[in-house]
Structures are given as C-alpha cells and as structure tokens.
Amino acid sequence: MRCLRCGVCCTETEMLLSAKDIERLERKGYDRDFFMRFDSEGYATLRNYRGFCVFYNAEKRCCKVRAHRPLGCRIYPVIYDENKGIVVDTICPSRGSVTEKQKAKRGEKVLRLLETIDAEAKKRRLAETMRKRS
Numbered sequence: 001m002r003c004l005r006c007g008v009c010c011t012e013t014e015m016l017l018s019a020k021d022i023e024r025l026e027r028k029g030y031d032r033d034f035f036m037r038f039d040s041e042g043y044a045t046l047r048n049y050r051g052f053c054v055f056y057n058a059e060k061r062c063c064k065v066r067a068h069r070p071l072g073c074r075i076y077p078v079i080y081d082e083n084k085g086i087v088v089d090t091i092c093p094s095r096g097s098v099t100e101k102q103k104a105k106r107g108e109k110v111l112r113l114l115e116t117i118d119a120e121a122k123k124r125r126l127a128e129t130m131r132k133r134s
C-alpha cells in the first residue's frame with residue numbers, strides 16, 4: 001500500500017500494544033511510563049501527547065520509532081471491527097491502495113495479535129485480582 005504520511009492513524013491513537021511491542025520499545029531506551037498506559041481491563045495502549053501518539057513527529061510527519069513501531073501500526077490500515085470483522089480502516093486516505101491479498105494476509109496477523117493481547121490482558125487482570133486478595 002502507499003502510505004501518504006498524513007498522520008491520521010497516529011492522531012489520538014488507541015493502538016493496543018503487546019508485551020513484545022513494549023519490550024522492543026524499552027530496549028530502544030524508552031521508559032514505558034512515557035509511551036504507554038494500562039487501561040482498567042489490563043490492556044496496554046500507546047499514550048498521546050498534544051493530540052498525537054507520543055512517537056509521532058508532527059513537524060516531519062513521521063513516526064520516530066518507525067523501525068521498532070508496534071505490530072498494530074505495521075499492520076494498519078487493516079484492523080478488526082467488532083461488528084464487521086477484518087476491514088480496512090475508512091479513515092485512512094490510502095485505503096484504496098490495499099489489495100484484497102494484503103487485507104487477507106494482514107487480517108490474519110491482526111487476529112493473531114489480538115489473541116495475544118487478549119491473553120496478556122487476562123493475565124494482568126488475574127494477577128491484579130490475586131494481588132488484591134493477598
């Protein structure tokens with residue numbers, strides 16, 4: 001697909017992170033408190049700063065961690081919609097350049113990634129419950 005570097009997908013991001021994403025970014029020297037937060041359900045998401053993902057360079061219109069960015073960002077604009085399943089995000093102006101083959105391939109990756117992220121969030125919730133009980 002042709003990325004137009006418009007920054008739409010990095011605006012007010014709610015991108016979910018896997019443990020591998022977090023570790024990779026920490027290895028690059030970023031403090032997790034700077035770039036992510038856990039929600040009440042145990043899901044890790046990217047933080048925003050001034051309306052954009054903390055890693056988005058609005059001046060240069062690029063991702064500061066492009067080579068190490070989260071898997072969800074690499075797979076984008078193919079996403080999982082709770083009602084429709086695997087779709088190409090309608091807010092992406094380049095959505096028309098995604099082929100059916102790319103959509104199918106990335107769609108498989110989205111589902112695998114979400115499985116991992118769901119399992120990790122579940123583990124965190126369980127650990128939190130155990131912590132409160134002890």
Ligand code: SF4
Nearest residue numbers: 010053055056063073
């Ligand atoms: S990590 Fe990079 S590609 Fe992903 S939302 Fe942030 S700036 Fe955009």
